[in-house]
Structures are given as structure tokens and as C-alpha cells.
Amino acid sequence: xxxxxxxxxxxxxxxxxxxxxxxxxxxxxxxxxxxxxxxxxxxxxxxxxxxxxxxxxxxxxxxxxxxxxxxxxxxxxxxxxxxxxxxxxxxxxxxx
Numbered sequence: 001x002x003x004x005x006x007x008x009x010x011x012x013x014x015x016x017x018x019x020x021x022x023x024x025x026x027x028x029x030x031x032x033x034x035x036x037x038x039x040x041x042x043x044x045x046x047x048x049x050x051x052x053x054x055x056x057x058x059x060x061x062x063x064x065x066x067x068x069x070x071x072x073x074x075x076x077x078x079x080x081x082x083x084x085x086x087x088x089x090x091x092x093x094x095x096x
Contacts, residue, residue, distance in 0.1 A: 002076040002085050005071050005073065005074065015066060018066055020062060021062070024058045025093065030055055030057040033091065033092050034060055034093065035052040035088055036049055036064060039085070040084065042083060044072035049064055049068060051063065062093075066091060
């Protein structure tokens with residue numbers, strides 16, 4: 001399995017620190033989970049990020065932005081060789 005640098009807790013901290021709640025979603029009180037699918041290459045780069053299940057109101061675009069600014073991951077391995085892996089990440093938006 002690929003891994004975010006520093007593990008799951010570091011991923012949660014990254015998302016909390018970088019998330020910018022869209023004004024449209026705040027105005028409408030929209031929140032929930034946006035699911036983003038992306039490829040983690042053999043080098044650990046993130047490619048081809050797409051929304052699998054979105055919420056609209058600017059949240060889908062913000063989820064894609066977050067994924068695109070992530071640092072490189074540790075790649076997935078098969079028999080100790082790096083391999084590309086598709087990964088789906090739920091990003092939680094809590095309306096205020």
C-alpha cells in the first residue's frame with residue numbers, strides 16, 4: 001500500500017492545515033465527504049486526480065486542489081518493487 005509521508009495522522013494534519021472552505025459551501029451550509037481517486041506512481045507522484053463522489057458548491061474543486069498540492073507519497077510495492085496504485089481518499093468537509 002502507498003503511504004503519505006508521516007502516515008495517516010500526518011495526512012489528517014495536512015488536510016486540516018491546508019483546507020480552505022469555499023464561501024459558496026459556507027453560505028449554503030454544505031458539508032460531507034468528497035471522494036477523490038488518484039494514481040500514485042512508482043516514484044510516489046500523484047497523477048490523474050478525479051472526483052468519484054462529489055458535493056458541489058466548490059467542495060469538489062477544493063478537494064482536487066488539496067490532492068494536487070500533496071507531497072509525494074511512498075509508492076506501493078509488489079515483491080519489493082514499486083508499482084503504480086490507484087487510491088481513493090475521502091476528504092471530510094464540516095460546515096460551520
